[in-house]
Amino acid sequence: MKDIDYKQIQKFYNEYNNDKNNKIVENAMKKIGMESFCLNTDIINRTPNVFNIELPNTKIYDQEDSWLCWLYAGINFIESNIANNLNILPTDINLSVNYLSFFDKLEKANTFYNRIIEKDNFDLKTEVNKY
Numbered sequence: 001m002k003d004i005d006y007k008q009i010q011k012f013y014n015e016y017n018n019d020k021n022n023k024i025v026e027n028a029m030k031k032i033g034m035e036s037f038c039l040n041t042d043i044i045n046r047t048p049n050v051f052n053i054e055l056p057n058t059k060i061y062d063q064e065d066s067w068l069c070w071l072y073a074g075i076n077f078i079e080s081n082i083a084n085n086l087n088i089l090p091t092d093i094n095l096s097v098n099y100l101s102f103f104d105k106l107e108k109a110n111t112f113y114n115r116i117i118e119k120d121n122f123d124l125k126t127e128v129n130k131y
Helices: 006-018 020-032 034-038 041-046 069-086 097-118 124-129
Strands: none
Touching: 006 020, 020 034, 069 097
16 A cells, blocks of 8 residues: 655645636535535435334433434433333433443544554654645
8 A cells, every 4th residue: 555645645736726616616515514515405305204113202312413323322222121121111211322422432532543553653743744
């Protein structure tokens, strides 16, 4: 595997700027935002809004913009199973989303840290000064 060097980056930069369509796309993304720009309404319109599992009596969490819907859904599923096994209401159980979220972030940071360690002769000052 070959590293990307400064000459390649300069070549990519020049190729990008020589295509006038790239500036049009870039300005559109800046104006309406990346999420709106990339939104494919055809997919949204043809995807049914149906879920195959409903968990009665579970708590509704305000996920805000956490992007952790998978975590909240998992917590609800686990709480529902625990409640069924203990013959109690799922609302009587409160598993910590923050606890699991912390370890998710810790694992991501650890993976990134290990990738830095695996790279030979990684010098942050040199890498930053290249650009």
